[in-house]
Amino acid sequence: MIENLDLGMVNWARAQFALTAMYHWLFVPLTLGITWIIAFYHTIYVKTGSEEWKRLTKFWMKLFGINFAIGVATGIILEFEFGTNWANYSWMVGDIFGAPLAIEGIFAFFLEATFFAVMFFGWNRVSKGFHLFSTWMVAVGSSLSAVWILVANAWMQHPVGQAFNPETARFEMQNFAEVAFSPYAINKFTHATSSSMLIGAFFVISISSWYLLRGRHVLMAKRSIVVAASLGLLASVFTIFNGDESAYEIAQVQPMKLAAFEGLYEGQKNAGLVALGLINREKKVYDAQEPFIGFNLHIPGLLSLMANRSFGSFVPGMKDLVYGNAEQNILGSVQKMERGKKAIASLDAYKQAKKAGDKAAADVHLAAFNEYKEFLGYGYLSKPEEAVPPVALSFNAFHVMIILGTLFPLIFFAYLYFAYKGTLGEKKWLLGLGTTTYFLGMIATQAGWIVAEVGRQPWTIQGLLPVSIARTNLTTGTVQTTFFMFLGLFTLLLIAEISIMVKQINIGPEEN
Numbered sequence: 001m002i003e004n005l006d007l008g009m010v011n012w013a014r015a016q017f018a019l020t021a022m023y024h025w026l027f028v029p030l031t032l033g034i035t036w037i038i039a040f041y042h043t044i045y046v047k048t049g050s051e052e053w054k055r056l057t058k059f060w061m062k063l064f065g066i067n068f069a070i071g072v073a074t075g076i077i078l079e080f081e082f083g084t085n086w087a088n089y090s091w092m093v094g095d096i097f098g099a100p101l102a103i104e105g106i107f108a109f110f111l112e113a114t115f116f117a118v119m120f121f122g123w124n125r126v127s128k129g130f131h132l133f134s135t136w137m138v139a140v141g142s143s144l145s146a147v148w149i150l151v152a153n154a155w156m157q158h159p160v161g162q163a164f165n166p167e168t169a170r171f172e173m174q175n176f177a178e179v180a181f182s183p184y185a186i187n188k189f190t191h192a193t194s195s196s197m198l199i200g201a202f203f204v205i206s207i208s209s210w211y212l213l214r215g216r217h218v219l220m221a222k223r224s225i226v227v228a229a230s231l232g233l234l235a236s237v238f239t240i241f242n243g244d245e246s247a248y249e250i251a252q253v254q255p256m257k258l259a260a261f262e263g264l265y266e267g268q269k270n271a272g273l274v275a276l277g278l279i280n281r282e283k284k285v286y287d288a289q290e291p292f293i294g295f296n297l298h299i300p301g302l303l304s305l306m307a308n309r310s311f312g313s314f315v316p317g318m319k320d321l322v323y324g325n326a327e328q329n330i331l332g333s334v335q336k337m338e339r340g341k342k343a344i345a346s347l348d349a350y351k352q353a354k355k356a357g358d359k360a361a362a363d364v365h366l367a368a369f370n371e372y373k374e375f376l377g378y379g380y381l382s383k384p385e386e387a388v389p390p391v392a393l394s395f396n397a398f399h400v401m402i403i404l405g406t407l408f409p410l411i412f413f414a415y416l417y418f419a420y421k422g423t424l425g426e427k428k429w430l431l432g433l434g435t436t437t438y439f440l441g442m443i444a445t446q447a448g449w450i451v452a453e454v455g456r457q458p459w460t461i462q463g464l465l466p467v468s469i470a471r472t473n474l475t476t477g478t479v480q481t482t483f484f485m486f487l488g489l490f491t492l493l494l495i496a497e498i499s500i501m502v503k504q505i506n507i508g509p510e511e512n
Helices: 006-050 052-086 087-121 127-159 175-182 183-213 218-253 255-261 302-308 318-323 334-357 360-379 392-419 428-434 437-454 476-507
Strands: 161-167 170-173 273-279 292-299 458-459
Touching: 006 183, 006 218, 006 437, 006 476, 052 087, 052 183, 052 218, 052 476, 087 127, 087 170, 087 175, 087 458, 127 175, 127 183, 127 458, 161 292, 175 218, 183 218, 183 392, 183 437, 218 255, 218 392, 255 392, 255 458, 273 302, 273 392, 273 437, 302 318, 318 334, 334 360, 392 428, 392 437
Parallel strands: none
Antiparallel strands: 161 170, 273 292
């Protein structure tokens, strides 16, 4: 398997999957977030009977529908890529990874789709109560879809509730509840959905601010902003605290990722969190170069507190995790590779003994495999330094996300404060900033996914299955061709969405 590895194909397959995932993630957060905001708008309309709230609800509902329709297309392609480019992955973990995706398709997506039609076309056709219920069910269905997709992704980051079957060379489900309710999965879901609420709120604020700057639909814009900013403020504060909990989970199960996005090469006690710094892109885990170029600002002890809930605690650096640290009882990639190669050799010997009908020898080799099976993935690495993800990209993406995430609650608070004072329309500087907030939010959420996915490289399944082994046996040219096909298709879809959105925003809310 390793001897015939085409690294060019692997890298292009990774690029294609990243392209599809990032395009898809342009649509998903808005879908997740704005459905809940629309549900609140719809509830206010039903409670008050105000035609202005009805117009407002229908307007935002229409923009949501445009985004939803185009987002579905990229999501379908994303799932097919598991089979086209990552056939070994699909074979080895299909029993586990396929379960949450199947639940998402059968249960959550059908729930969302069933009530979707009622939400859009049920005006004056069904009772107000049932129509409102349908709107809330679309919001619930969207979040349930996210639950199962994020459970699947969380399992890739922290594989639990599974066992490797040496007979079939597949990972098999042992405990569904452990997979579905792992702390990593819960944190991933809550962080993704709260940040999506933030994106939905910024979408409303950006468009409403544009209307206020031009003196159009003023009442609708102000009402939209008050609800969206209220929900956005709550979501942004929750996202910060939940992000801290997510970082703690990462420190426990993916310490290499934590070290990468903090640029921590040497392990430290009372480790500081980098507030500002310019990472040295040339720095390698084995050399003596400085990790930062020029000025960098650390907040003393905060990384130790975040990682271990204790000031003064030791946080391992990338060098510790690659070469080991006996003093801190840390097993490095060097030692894990040795054990992983023993696991591979024992597995091969077990299969040969089984084929030859030598049960005694097979039992011996199986016992040897079981002793080292948790290190199986490391046996496929060619050198220990491969266990280090791209540090500069992880570091920069993480700090862009943190800086913007810290700014967002202040923006929401400013909108609410001036709306309460009745002077929001006079604050041109804030409205000007507000028109850009949706794009700032998208930068932050895309950066978050880069941290999550790039930070766990080189693993498809953390510690168990490297990306290089998960691929399909295709030629580089084949994957390159489909990469550029998808790039063109996704770009056309994005242009189509923007064009339709802009046209609808220019039209504004229509009279009932």
